Amino acid sequence: MRIWRELGYTVTVPLMAALGLAHLLVVLVGVLASTYVVGLPLLAGCVVAARRLSAANRALARTLAGTDVPAPAPYRPGRGLLGRLGAALGDVAGWRAIIHAVVRLPAAALAFAAAAGTWGLGLVLLACPLWWQVPGVPGPSGWAGALLLAVTGAGLLFLAPWAVHAALLPERMLVRTLLGPAPSQARIRTLEETRALAVEDAAAALRRVERDLHDGTAARLTALAMALSMAKEELDAAAGGDLERLDHARALVDGAHRGAKETLSELTDLIRGIHPPALDKGLEVALATLAARSPLPVDLDAELSARPSPAVETIAFFCTAELLANVAKHSGARQAAIRLRAEDGRLRLRVWDDGEGGAVVADGAPVGGGAGGSGLRGLVDRVRVVDGELAVHSPAGGPTVVCVDLPLRA
Structure with missing residues (x-):
């Protein structure tokens, strides 16, 4: 349980603080000895x-x-x-750990004092009725005083978990601030991850286009060429007046015509998947098209004071399309709403639905509609490519709100 884990942490924190203080003394010796060349290796080893x-x-x-x-x-x-x-001497993480050993001392003392003053004193006071009549042990006068102290001890024990949790806040803050990556390192790591995601996304998009063209469009065009070749042979054979061969040629031409229309439709869908034509008129118009095509009633509230870059518009469009598809498939909602704003150099998109809720976080990414699909994981990766964020709030019973925060320029 969290209560006992935090209590155990308050007991181990002073021990770790004492160990850090001992290490700090060695560091000070290394600093003093670093005025001589022989002291530098000691200081480097301490870092x-x-x-x-x-x-x-x-x-x-x-x-x-x-x-x-x-x-x-x-x-x-x-x-x-x-x-x-x-x-070693220039290791930022090592020096930050040394600074943590210095500044954590008051936080460790506060956490230990809170645990001792609530759990320790509470247990002592709660046991007053057991030891107040023991010979040689001073105690309260009479049962009334002993019971009053026992009630006070019970109250302290009741408040102890909250007191310890609050007293650990400075310690938690110092751990997050000083023992994790430095802000510059965290930013570099984020940029490296987003660059890798962008490369993977581009490679996946190229593979998808190649697969769709090879398995769909290319196969249909091959069949179309073969049908037209056969129709040409039938027409040449029917030149002598063979009506049966002429009817056969006409059927082949009709089939080729249908195949051409289907191929054109597939190419249109493929092109739309790369860049939706509706975005040529702006993101508001594209989202209005999505809202109109949705099987559920969708209320659109879109006002943009500045137009985002094309890459950001495309990401916002596909995020909205995926979220509306999830609402229609998994949420059991009766209606949905889209809100789009450009504020403080950021594009903020919010998609709401009145469905059953129950969205969870799986593998570090939200999975919406209670269905556990992988679509939103792809959206998280897509949003991170431009240094954006995607957050989900979906309590059981609904509603579900998905917020996408993107930069206006990417």
């Missing part, structure tokens, strides 16, 4: 060792305090003695 202490603190925070903090970028030693020494 690298601080990473191990940081990893232990993150593991405790994740296991006991429920605070999951990503690890910073791995340590990369340089080449040669001077390279290794410079890499």
Whole structure:
């Protein structure tokens, strides 16, 4: 249970703080000795060792305090003695762990004091009726005083979980701030992930287009060419007045005509999947087209003070199309609504429905409509390509609200 895990964390925090303080003393010795060249290796070793202490603190925070903090970028030693020494002394994550060992002392003391003052004192007061008449042990005068102290102890024990949870807030904040990736490293990691997603998305789109053209359009065009060739042979044979061959040729031409129309329809759908023609007239018009085609009544409220870039418009369009499709298939909703605004350099899209709700988060991505599909996972990846965010609020019984936040320019 969370209560006992947090209580265990308040007990281990002072021990880890004491270990960090001991390590800090060694660091100070290394700083003082660094005025001589022989002290630099000691200081460098202390900075690298601080990473191990940081990893232990993150593991405790994740296991006991429920605070999951990503690890910073791995340590990369340089080449040669001077390279290794410079890499260690310049390790930002190691120095941040050392700073954490300094500033966490008041937070650790606060958490331990809260646990001792509520759990410890509460248990002592609750046991007053057991020890107030023990010879040689001072206690309250009479049963009334003992019972009053016992009630006070019960009240402290009742408030203890909330008091400990609140007292751990500074400790949690310090763990998130100092033991995770530095802001610059987190930004670099995000950019690397979004670049990889963009490359994968582009490759997947090319494979999809190639597969659709090869398996669909190319096969139909091949069949069309064969039908026209056979029709030509039948027409040549019917030139002598063979009406049966002429009827056969006419049937082949009719079949080729139907095949041409079907191929054209497939090409139109394929082109629409790459870039919807409705976006040529603006995102508001494209969303109005989606709302009109939806099997459910959709209320559209779209006002854009500035037009987004084409890439952002395309992402917003496909997000809306996928979300409306999920509403129609899985949510059991009777109506839906779309709200679109451009504010503070961001494009904010909200899709609402009055369905059964129950959206959950699976594998780090929301899965909507209670159906557990993978469509929204693809939307999360698509949105992250342009440094956007997708959030889902879907309590059991509904309604479901999906908010997409994108930059106006990508």
